[in-house]
Amino acid sequence: MLNLHLNQTLLFCFQNLVFGQKIESPNKKLSLTFAMNADGEPTYRLNLGEKTVIRESRLGIELKDKPAFTKGFSIFKTDTITVNQTWKPIWGEVKEIRNNYKELAVTLQQNSLSDRKLLIRFRLFDDGLGFRYEFLEQKDFQYFIISDEKTEFNLTADHKTFWIPGDYDTNEYAYSTSKLSEIDALKGKSVQEIGTKSVIGANFVQTPLMLKTDENLYINIHEAALVNYPAMHLKVNQQNFSLSSQLTPDAVGNKAFLQAPCKSPWRTILASNKAADILTSKVILNLNEPSKIKDESWIKPQKMVGIWWDMHVNTATWNYADINNVQLGSIDWKAVKPSGKHGATTERTMKYIDFASKHGIDGVLVEGWNVGWEDWAGNWKEEVFDFVTPYPDFDVEKLQKYAASKNVKIVMHHETSGSVTNYERRMDEAFRFMKKYGYDAVKTGYVGRIIPRGEFHDGQWMVNHYVHVANKMAQNQIMLDAHEPVRPTGLHRTYPNWLACEAARGNEFNAWSSGNPPEHETILPFTRLVGGPMDYTPGIFQIKLDVYGKKEQVHTTLAKQLALYVTMYSPLQMAADLFENYEKKLDAFQFIKDVAVDWDDTKILEAEPGDYITIARQAKSKDEWYIGAITDENARISEFSLNFLKENAKYVATIYADAPDSHWEKNPMTYQIQSFLVDNKTALKLNLASSGGAAISIKPATADQLKTLKAYKKGK
């Protein structure tokens, strides 16, 4: 059928030379118009019904030492097909994903360049558009260097924008909300706090970029399937509201070294009149390649606790000793005097193993277990860690035996300190070490400037590195959680062992910086998480902190920390606080124990970027639902129906809510927990404190509960 359709289109194209073409999304709401302008420049427009999402915008690629793919084009042919299929992710927010789009493939030809061709492929979904450049193998065109990409996303007006500074090295900024014309990346929130940064300029921002028009149109711009190509940032023209692609350069100033046949990543534009549709869109996943992993049985969504927050709040350190000069292999660690503050000790790890085992937590992350932390950061040093030598007070063998006896997995930690040269040289040995001691998951880190020197976190060389690591770990049946990498683009579909990334400003910033403003977690799902799951490390119960003698705090209530396990999607969730803090509030910790990390269904009940999000998710293969509701600095009432529950069934909803007196700043650690009988007719009404939230578990009611529990009544 498809083939036949395809052939007919071809026929049609040859009969009448096409100068432009319009396609509609399966539900006819989104429409794409492709056209050539007078200079033979390819352009596209995107409309949602009557509303213009993207006005006429040019497409093109500039090459080093070769004529550009920008103008002088004519259309050689256009092919259209319609695809409508479904597929099942190994893990995710829903059980099944529909991949339904209308495709337009335009083959362009530069007559003045002996008919050199370029293919631009558009895929138009009901909730968004993806397009990419495809470089065909052709005469005298094989190896080429991209010096610049000239993709435009021309907007219609001075939209409200949720942005962080365009930066080749980091994405750990707080979000600024402003009109496009008011963007100043050099004065963006928290810019001064970031150590390793390469801000591009005042008018550059990162993707995923979230916008909202005065007509209440929600737009998200990002990319999908970033492989063997540098990450795209966006240059903002503050006069005409045109955005254009800004690729991350390499050490010698080029953007990408490519070999035909090959393709660019997909450029994606999500658009809807409903904010919720941005959160449920599967466009980016659909544009990624299917899983490369045949046997996926070893890949397990999971929760972990660990030795980590201790260091952020300075109750322990990564380093073992108070020395300030480590040369790998030159130190007899047994002869070194320990500082007494080292976090990753055998004893403390065993306590975490006990806690995890007792409460059904799968993993225990241990950072600072291996030698080199005494002067690990900031020196642009090649040999920092060897990834196989534990400190004398960390007994790998004993701990692995103990963890196994308690049915808990220790999670490996590979901090590279940005010396990727060193990590790649030692990776095979590091993996052999993991296999020998039974580790099956690793948290990687890329803090600091990259070695090879001159490369950026977001450049082609590093993009190849991240994929190389995911691939090599897949071959070794190792699960990956990458911190400080380039922001995700849906590659977890292709490499499902790549469970999560940080690649944004995580909860940790609350411990030692201006922190994450109350709105932060209401923006992330509309920006960073559009690309993939985030290891945000929620679940901080001790919200008021004293770090290095400074008063710090997490900028949420405790109930909001619980709600994040639902609103901040990840198949790998950390319960980030010290286990001692959980033991003081086991009633609240019960939600973290119960909440699932893998889902059959997801409902966005309420959503407005920068203001609030309420999400309900059904646990994998269970008749259990979990709801998270969060708000920004403004207290609010969240009301929604439970009509997604099965008909004629009674459930017990346990509501972990802010207390009447809760306030993120004045009184963040109060909460109340109540259980009620509910059914699919129930409508809930929740009071969320300033930067507060609510977390709800919903499970089928037992006979006993039916007798003892009251039905939920509004206002209760």
Add this chain to the structure above:
Amino acid sequence: MLNLHLNQTLLFCFQNLVFGQKIESPNKKLSLTFAMNADGEPTYRLNLGEKTVIRESRLGIELKDKPAFTKGFSIFKTDTITVNQTWKPIWGEVKEIRNNYKELAVTLQQNSLSDRKLLIRFRLFDDGLGFRYEFLEQKDFQYFIISDEKTEFNLTADHKTFWIPGDYDTNEYAYSTSKLSEIDALKGKSVQEIGTKSVIGANFVQTPLMLKTDENLYINIHEAALVNYPAMHLKVNQQNFSLSSQLTPDAVGNKAFLQAPCKSPWRTILASNKAADILTSKVILNLNEPSKIKDESWIKPQKMVGIWWDMHVNTATWNYADINNVQLGSIDWKAVKPSGKHGATTERTMKYIDFASKHGIDGVLVEGWNVGWEDWAGNWKEEVFDFVTPYPDFDVEKLQKYAASKNVKIVMHHETSGSVTNYERRMDEAFRFMKKYGYDAVKTGYVGRIIPRGEFHDGQWMVNHYVHVANKMAQNQIMLDAHEPVRPTGLHRTYPNWLACEAARGNEFNAWSSGNPPEHETILPFTRLVGGPMDYTPGIFQIKLDVYGKKEQVHTTLAKQLALYVTMYSPLQMAADLFENYEKKLDAFQFIKDVAVDWDDTKILEAEPGDYITIARQAKSKDEWYIGAITDENARISEFSLNFLKENAKYVATIYADAPDSHWEKNPMTYQIQSFLVDNKTALKLNLASSGGAAISIKPATADQLKTLKAYKKGK
């Protein structure tokens, strides 16, 4: 004793503040004077008896973002010790090496910089000087970046110089011979022929640099123990004949990232009134660290033949097919049509194995065995080879079994095409492959521009890579022969598995370029080989060539090709020609079969850089001697005594000499072979043709030979 001596010196220094100090070499001939000038700049002078080798020259290091180690110094203390010991190399030119020097260690202090200290260590041998900078661990001085090294080698006059252009990426130039004032690196010999080059400028040259003064003083400037530091080139001041260090920069323009305590490589100056002393000097080996390899039993000096010259003379190709676009892993090679010209086939390899086995050659090198050669060079491409996938016509398993049955080893080939990123990512797998199939030696290659892009072959990142490879191969009991690396600095003492390097213009250039001028092989031992053994690939019998339809030729006679096995020292010697060419001249090939690759003793009988070299070497643990005599374009008579032979013993000398009508250009392939009885009273007189030579094997005479052979008579 040493300690006592040391303490006395210390005492002495504290009593009288020293402003300068003179030390003499053990035999008192060389003298070094260290002094501070008026600006508090450290300086040194080197004299050989009455002759000045190096006039007052400054020493110093400039740092990035820190005050320089150049001026404002006072002497904190000086220590002197005398060392006289011997050590035995695992393999080499002599059985035992004497390490005898006077050391002066000067600790300098910058009073204006809170007494920041720098140590300069001099070691004065009878035949040369070595000195290095030592960066002490001290307050506020730990991590630092070297932006420039300010070491001067101020010469006394416009000496005759044997030089190649200073170049950060290659050393494969023909030598120019000129006055210092006449050096023009941009117009140096063969500059236009080199593909990947980074010539520094008109007045920059490489080390080892060979000079000769009008007073017939021979001077050689180089470095020893180049580790974690960039290679040093030399800037020539053509007015005052001052040379100064020019370090290879990294991708961001810095020279070296270091961490105290650490040291620079040794800067070396060899000096003698006899050219021969430059060739016998062990200064550079003595300045390197002892072997890091505990069990060295698996390290074996050896000879090899192989599938290699075939490709240089275009009778075969590295690539399997005539396609021009290979993407690793994307090609089903069995479905690809072979060109029919592929060299590394199972059949041809078996023929080489048969030949090697029959003639007692240890190894068979096979290049072009693995997929990727169709478009391997010149594209600055990251993924070129995977080092584990053979072409369909190369049966690894079958060949290894066959080679083992014939007691021959196949030598692995790892061409990186300069994509070191790719090699480092795949190295572990490549080594596992080698171990699985019984390879124990590998020839590596670094043709083309380096990836990580922006790095040079001679920069710190690559220097670390070469050492990393030697180290990792040692751990895997693999022997290394590196082509296109940085030039050697004696590291084969520390890593004796690192048998040889190319790192200069090898015999291969004779096949397809202007070639190597007749003087080339008389210069290399005074320059490139001062740093370590060279895989020059001698032994070309078919000297007149027809390559790509062009008439080419090797620029020597056949007898000179034989002599190179003695004059061009290497524990790894290739018999580089096609085995078919050897089978046509098995009488001459007998010398290649007989000649040793490891030695108990070495005598330089005659030597003048650029003109001629005659060397006699005693085979390891044998009463056998091998002599090689070569000359440049000028025919000459070589006369020397065999007084190094044992007393009262008769030997048979088999002389492989040029024929009366031999001439490198007009008639290069004629030769004559004669055997005579000789003893330690015999003086030989050999006629060397224009770019000719002679090779002689000397073995104890058998009773039978004593009867049948004539005694050698001059003029015969």
